[in-house]
Amino acid sequence: MTxxxxxxxxxxxDNITAVDDLSFEVPExxxxxxxxxxxxxxxxxxxxxxxxxxxxxxxxxxxxxHIVKESESLKDNIGYMxxxxxxYEDLTVMENVNFYADIYCVSGNERSDRIEKLLGFSGLTPxxxxxAGKLSGGMKQKxxxxxxxxxxxxVLFLDEPTNGVDPVSRRDFxxxxxxxxxxxxTIFYAxxxxxxxxxxxxxxxxxxGKMLRCDVPDKIKEEFKAKTLEEAFIKIINEWESHAGK
Amino acid sequence: MPExxxxxxxxxxxxxxxxxxxxxxxxxxxxxxxFGFLGPNGAGKSTTIRMLCGIISPTSGSGKVGGFxxxxxQGKIKQNIGYMxxxxxxYDDLxxxxxIDFYSGIYRVPKDEKQARKEKIIGLAGLEAxxxxxxxxxxxxxxxxxxxxxAIIxxxxIIFLDEPTSGVDPITRNNFWAIIKDMARNGITVFVTTHYxxxxxxxxxxxxxxxxxxxxxxxxxxxxTKIMKNTVLDIRVAKGEDWLDKIETLKGVEEAALFGVxxxxxxKDERAAIDAIKDIFKRSGLKDYKVTKIKATxxxxxxxxxxxxxxxxDESKKS
Amino acid sequence: xxxxxxxxxxxxxxxxxxRDPRSLALAIVIPMILIVLFGFALSLxxxxxxxxxxxxxxxxxxxxxxxxxxxxxxxxxxxxxxxYRDLQRLIDSGKAMMAMVIxxxxxxxxxxxxxxxxxxxxxxxxxxxxxxxxxxxxxxVTQYNTNIILNIMKKYTKENPTPVNLQSRIWFNPDFxxxxxxxxxxxxxxxxxxxxxxxxxxxxxxxxxxxxxxLISTPVRRAELLLGKFLPYFAIxxxxxxxxxxxxxFAFGVPMRGxxxxxxxxxxxxLTGALTQGMLISIVTKNQRTASQLAxxxxxxxxxxxxxxxxxxxxxPKVVQALTFLIPAxxxxxxxxxxxxxxxxxxxxxxxxxxxxxxxxxxxxxxxxKFKKKIA
Numbered sequence: 001m002t003x004x005x006x007x008x009x010x011x012x013x014d015n016i017t018a019v020d021d022l023s024f025e026v027p028e029x030x031x032x033x034x035x036x037x038x039x040x041x042x043x044x045x046x047x048x049x050x051x052x053x054x055x056x057x058x059x060x061x062x063x064x065x066h067i068v069k070e071s072e073s074l075k076d077n078i079g080y081m082x083x084x085x086x087x088y089e090d091l092t093v094m095e096n097v098n099f100y101a102d103i104y105c106v107s108g109n110e111r112s113d114r115i116e117k118l119l120g121f122s123g124l125t126p127x128x129x130x131x132a133g134k135l136s137g138g139m140k141q142k143x144x145x146x147x148x149x150x151x152x153x154x155v156l157f158l159d160e161p162t163n164g165v166d167p168v169s170r171r172d173f174x175x176x177x178x179x180x181x182x183x184x185x186t187i188f189y190a191x192x193x194x195x196x197x198x199x200x201x202x203x204x205x206x207x208x209g210k211m212l213r214c215d216v217p218d219k220i221k222e223e224f225k226a227k228t229l230e231e232a233f234i235k236i237i238n239e240w241e242s243h244a245g246k
Numbered sequence: 247m248p249e250x251x252x253x254x255x256x257x258x259x260x261x262x263x264x265x266x267x268x269x270x271x272x273x274x275x276x277x278x279x280x281f282g283f284l285g286p287n288g289a290g291k292s293t294t295i296r297m298l299c300g301i302i303s304p305t306s307g308s309g310k311v312g313g314f315x316x317x318x319x320q321g322k323i324k325q326n327i328g329y330m331x332x333x334x335x336x337y338d339d340l341x342x343x344x345x346i347d348f349y350s351g352i353y354r355v356p357k358d359e360k361q362a363r364k365e366k367i368i369g370l371a372g373l374e375a376x377x378x379x380x381x382x383x384x385x386x387x388x389x390x391x392x393x394x395x396x397a398i399i400x401x402x403x404i405i406f407l408d409e410p411t412s413g414v415d416p417i418t419r420n421n422f423w424a425i426i427k428d429m430a431r432n433g434i435t436v437f438v439t440t441h442y443x444x445x446x447x448x449x450x451x452x453x454x455x456x457x458x459x460x461x462x463x464x465x466x467x468x469x470x471t472k473i474m475k476n477t478v479l480d481i482r483v484a485k486g487e488d489w490l491d492k493i494e495t496l497k498g499v500e501e502a503a504l505f506g507v508x509x510x511x512x513x514k515d516e517r518a519a520i521d522a523i524k525d526i527f528k529r530s531g532l533k534d535y536k537v538t539k540i541k542a543t544x545x546x547x548x549x550x551x552x553x554x555x556x557x558x559x560d561e562s563k564k565s
Numbered sequence: 566x567x568x569x570x571x572x573x574x575x576x577x578x579x580x581x582x583x584r585d586p587r588s589l590a591l592a593i594v595i596p597m598i599l600i601v602l603f604g605f606a607l608s609l610x611x612x613x614x615x616x617x618x619x620x621x622x623x624x625x626x627x628x629x630x631x632x633x634x635x636x637x638x639x640x641x642x643x644x645x646x647x648x649y650r651d652l653q654r655l656i657d658s659g660k661a662m663m664a665m666v667i668x669x670x671x672x673x674x675x676x677x678x679x680x681x682x683x684x685x686x687x688x689x690x691x692x693x694x695x696x697x698x699x700x701x702x703x704x705x706v707t708q709y710n711t712n713i714i715l716n717i718m719k720k721y722t723k724e725n726p727t728p729v730n731l732q733s734r735i736w737f738n739p740d741f742x743x744x745x746x747x748x749x750x751x752x753x754x755x756x757x758x759x760x761x762x763x764x765x766x767x768x769x770x771x772x773x774x775x776x777x778x779x780l781i782s783t784p785v786r787r788a789e790l791l792l793g794k795f796l797p798y799f800a801i802x803x804x805x806x807x808x809x810x811x812x813x814x815f816a817f818g819v820p821m822r823g824x825x826x827x828x829x830x831x832x833x834x835x836l837t838g839a840l841t842q843g844m845l846i847s848i849v850t851k852n853q854r855t856a857s858q859l860a861x862x863x864x865x866x867x868x869x870x871x872x873x874x875x876x877x878x879x880x881x882p883k884v885v886q887a888l889t890f891l892i893p894a895x896x897x898x899x900x901x902x903x904x905x906x907x908x909x910x911x912x913x914x915x916x917x918x919x920x921x922x923x924x925x926x927x928x929x930x931x932x933x934x935k936f937k938k939k940i941a
Contacts, residue, residue: 013941031504037415038386050782053940072938075784086779090584091577102573103783137287147779157782166286166441167545168552171503178504181487192415195444195545199505217506230416230444237417 003028003155003186004049008058011044018044020209021058026202028154031177031187033200035233041209042190043083046159049188050080063154063186079148083159083190085140089133093124093143096132097150104151118146121176138169145176155186162196174199194230205233212236251277251403251435253298255309255316260293260302267293269458270307275437275451277403280430282449283439284548290458291439292332295408298437299329312404325353328397328405336393338382342373345381345396353400367395370425387418394425398434405429407438411445423448443545454548461555466544474547475554476500477516481509481523483535489526496522500550510540512550566792570785574793578767582797588763596759596805597812603751604744604817611697613641617652617661620645626672630683633709634665639701652686662688663698675713745820748813749901750874753894755809756832757839757868758861760802764843765853765860767794768936772851781938788933795840802836803829813905823904827911831904831918835897838925839864845932868894893924 004026011019019041026032034042047053049062051071060067065074087096097119101111119125122142127135132143141161148156162170177187189200197203197217204214213220213236217229226232253275260268268290275281285291296302298311300320309316314323336345346364355363368374371391376384381392390410397405407426411419427448430436438449446452446466453463462473483489486509493511494502498519500512513519520537527535542550582588616634620627634640643661646652655661666684668674674681685702689695771777780790810828813819821828843860850856869875871885872894878886889895896917903909911918 037417040415047940052778052781052938072784072786075782078782080779080782082775082778082782084775084778086776088577088581088776089774090581095577095580099573099577100783102569103780103785105567105569107569144779164287167443167548168286171501171549174503178487178490181504182491193442193444194416195543199503201504201506234417234420 001028002026002061003030004032004060004062004188006045006049006058006060009045009048009055009060010057011041011048011053012056017209019048019055022206022209022211024204024211024214026186026188028186029181029184030202031181031189031200033197033203034188034190034206035192035194035197035203035229036206037192040206042192042206043159044209045206046080046082046157046188046190050078050157051075076151077154078157079151079153079155080157081141081144081148081159081161083163085132085144087132087140087144087147090131092129092131093119093135094128096143096147100147100150106151114150114152118149121179122146123172136169138165138172141165141169141173142176145173149180152183153185155188156180157188159190160192161189162191162193170196194228194233197229203229205236207237207240212240250313251433252313253281253309253311253404253435253437255298256307258294258297258307258309259305260290260297261305266458268297268304268455271453271455271458271460273453273460273463275435277435278430278433280426280436280438280448280450282446282452283437283455284441284443284446284452285439285455286441286552289455291441291455292408294455295329295406295437295439298323299327299406300324325400326402326404328400328402330393330397330405330407330410332409336381336389336396339380341378341380342368342376342384342392343378345392346399349396350399355400363399363401367399371395386414387421390414390418390422391425394422398429402434404435404437407436409439409441411440411442419445443548444543446544454551456552456555462547462551469544469547470542474542474550476512476514476542476546476550477519478540478542478546479511479513479516479519479523480505480538480540481511481535482507482537483509483527483532492526493523496526498522500553510546512542512546566786567789570789571793571796574785574790575796578794579797582801588766592759592763592801593805596755597808599755600748600751600809600812601816603755604748604812611694611701612639614639614663614698614701615643615661616640617643617655617664618645619647619649619652619664619666621647621669622667622671624672626675627667630667630671630709631665633705634702637701637705639698640705656686656688659688662694663702744817745906746902747874748817748819749905750872750898752806752809752813753835753872753897753901754865754868754874756802756806756836757864757894759805760798760836760839761843761846761860761864762857763798763801764794764840765847765856767798768844768847769851769853769856773853778940781940787936787938791844791933791936794844795837798840799833799836802840803833806832806836819905821905822908824908824910828901828904831897831900831914831921834918834921834925835893838893838921838928841925841928841932845928845935848932848936867892871895872898874898893921896921896924 002025006022006024009019009022010017022045034045036042044053048055049060049067051067051074054068062074063077065077067074088099091099097115101115106114119128122145124139124143124146127139132140135143145161162173165173180187191197200217202214202216203220205212220232221227221229224232224235226235256272257270258268258272259266259270271294283291283294293302297304297316298309300316300323303317311323312326314326316323337348340348343364346367350360350363368377371394373388373392373395376388381389384392394410411422414422423445426436426438440446449466451463451465452469453460455461462469464473481493486504486507490502490504490509493499493509496519498514500514502509502511511519511523516539523537582592618631620631635642643655652661652664652666656664664686666686668682668684671681671683683706687695687699771780810821814821842864846859846863847856850859871889871892873889874894878889878895881889899917900914900921903914
């Protein structure tokens with residue numbers, strides 16, 4: 001089953017085309033990496049797919065819901081972690097989690113089980129009573145993830161979740177993601193770090209709003225005879241720039 | 247006066263109340279070297295760099311930067327080094343040129359050299375087109391280069407860069423490192439902190455600091471071979487996410503993670519681990535798989551080192 | 566409308582208010598300080614006008630004349646002097662507001678039927694007070710004159726002449742105490758400013774801190790979100806209202822003559838409009854600084870100047886008068902003064918009450934319509 005589908009998705013801001021004619025599909029249960037430099041259009045793509053920004057043209061579906069016509073019912077199925085820490089720093093860990101559990105109307109036994117499980121595997125249980133603003137960068141990101149997962153979403157959107165997080169916390173974060181894959185959650189992961197993109201099943205390389213390549217990391221590396229994705233990516237962009245220059 | 251561009255510290259320690267931010271560290275950096283100072287957030291990187299730049303005084307220990315004592319000659323150090331902080335200390339409401347002029351005033355660059363120096367820095371950072379732009383309107387990458395330019399306006403022999411690439415995309419980072427390497431070739435010593443391990447490949451030598459202590463030091467190659475005690479295996483198998491748990495819980499497997507279509511496993515004993523992995527595949531009748539040894543990345547090395555350190559210290563606490 | 570989400574948002578908002586001492590001070594302490602400060606300072610009553618005297622005549626007649634001033638509660642004679650320099654010094658330094666000079670021939674002129682000049686020097690720098698003081702002085706002199714004329718007529722006609730006798734009776738505020746008039750208006754001004762200022766930050770803060778992006782990616786509905794944010798501020802506003810009423814009664818002695826229930830119900834309507842006005846500003850600006858500045862500007866100035874609180878509406882130019890119809894506080898002040906001082910009910914106040922409801926309804930609908938669960 002296709003979990004995310006974009007058809008000619010385009011978004012313009014005044015004269016700038018932030019997202020330019022993107023088309024791709026992500027099957028259910030896959031972890032898909034959207035990779036590109038700052039300002040390439042990653043965040044705009046995320047916002048379009050989560051129904052919080054309307055496209056200028058083109059269409060998209062997330063878990064069968066249209067991103068414009070069904071943008072509200074779409075939100076029942078998704079979890080989203082924005083690039084900036086989106087939780088309340090003046091609320092404690094537990095208060096934030098409870099807030100989002102209420103917003104998603106998670107109740108009864110399911111609620112307490114879910115909260116316990118999420119806090120457990122994100123290692124936040126000892127910090128239940130701490131203000132979110134007093135957590136370290138890595139901890140904040142794990143709390144953000146826990147809140148985005150409180151309602152057991154089918155599709156998870158993560159916008160540069162490990163930005164500014166140290167390598168050890170980053171590994172912990174990825175371990176949580178692997179566990180989600182077992183529950184058949186589709187993960188849409190935006191990052192500007194190519195070493196991280198290597199962990200995704202497939203990656204889409206985005207530059208100046210355009211999708212330059214979309215494939216399995218190994219195939220991209222083979223094609224450009226590159227040792228790392230970073231090397232391949234720089235080649236792809238340079239090649240594209242020289243074409244665009246002409 | 248002989249030109250001295252080395253850094254050396256012995257038993258350098260900094261305490262904040264009961265908390266030891268930097269725990270008696272020792273290292274030396276020779277002239278023209280790019281020395282990476284790596285570690286997670288809060289490991290003590292910024293505290294160390296601030297002691298070396300004469301911004302704060304150590305609790306104990308000693309050190310010399312460019313031949314000057316870090317306790318007694320803080321003023322002289324500040325005149326002779328360049329320092330670029332995490333937050334790029336630029337004035338957002340000044341233009342690119344005005345920022346450069348400001349810093350050349352601060353470092354008392356002689357009047358007749360000012361203009362030439364400014365042009366050189368604008369050229370080096372590629373800021374030609376942005377001279378009169380307000381700094382606030384520059385993107386992260388350009389700000390970073392401008393900050394670097396301002397930090398070297400007085401031609402320091404040693405520069406300290408505190409997480410210079412945080413929040414900057416890979417292409418910009420690549421360009422930035424090209425400038426840094428160029429400076430090192432011209433004999434400038436570069437002391438750089440970062441928590442991006444892939445970036446550390448650019449350093450000549452590096453030290454890993456964790457919880458205030460240096461837990462490993464060497465060239466990138468040494469880190470990945472001599473210092474790394476574990477082996478990384480690449481296991482290519484369909485539906486990797488279903489096997490991940492089983493492999494991770496095998497004896498001798500330190501860590502397992504998905505990488506695209508394969509699983510990377512960090513193992514203590516290569517032979518025993520390969521046998522054990524093959525064994526579980528065999529038992530479920532799976533034939534289509536491949537296990538190969540691959541070179542560890544610096545991140546693998548650091549995570550292994552840090553986990554080993556934590557284990558050791560947990561045990562020593564218990565006993 | 567899912568009440569669980571509403572209460573989750575209210576609870577969250579409430580915790581945030583409690584944890585932020587500044588917003589708590591703004592919500593509770595500032596309104597109290599304002600009402601006390603304004604209540605005492607904004608007095609329009611004038612009595613005990615300091616008066617300095619130079620009596621150059623110094624006869625029975627002049628002393629008799631001055632007795633009228635001495636016995637009036639509006640004047641306070643601060644002393645008798647014998648030269649202009651002293652009088653000038655007193656007025657310059659503000660020790661005296663008025664100086665009176667009785668000419669040498671006062672009693673002679675009076676007896677021989679010539680006009681007897683009395684010179685009055687008045688500090689006119691505060692024109693309002695000076696006008697009132699002059700009015701008082703005129704009244705005293707007129708009274709004195711009437712008595713003289715009556716006495717003369719009595720002599721000739723041997724009868725008791727009866728001139729027109731104006732029997733005035735002052736309702737609601739028989740002593741003309743301005744605080745009875747000011748305090749109810751003050752409640753309207755304070756509730757308006759504080760309410761719109763409080764809510765002006767709430768939506769903008771979430772946009773600025775990035776928490777709104779997270780929130781709009783959830784199934785929460787617009788009305789749930791806005792109602793959830795509204796309720797805690799409504800509670801605070803209501804608390805402020807009750808505190809103000811109590812302060813009015815106990816600290817200023819403003820009587821509460823009408824129905825408290827009616828006052829609270831209509832106040833809730835006003836409060837709803839004021840709170841939503843702040844929220845609307847917050848929704849539109851998405852920026853805390855602009856929002857709070859705009860909130861003060863749009864609540865303080867119109868309410869203070871155009872609601873009839875400080876300046877009488879019938880004194881304003883026609884264009885400005887038309888503008889006052891758009892100021893909800895105008896209706897609320899009519900209601901407050903009506904209930905407080907006149908003890909009237911809805912039968913009299915139905916028109917401003919209806920207009921207040923219409924205003925609240927409009928602003929709430931606009932706010933919901935303007936709030937979008939979209940980034941741009």
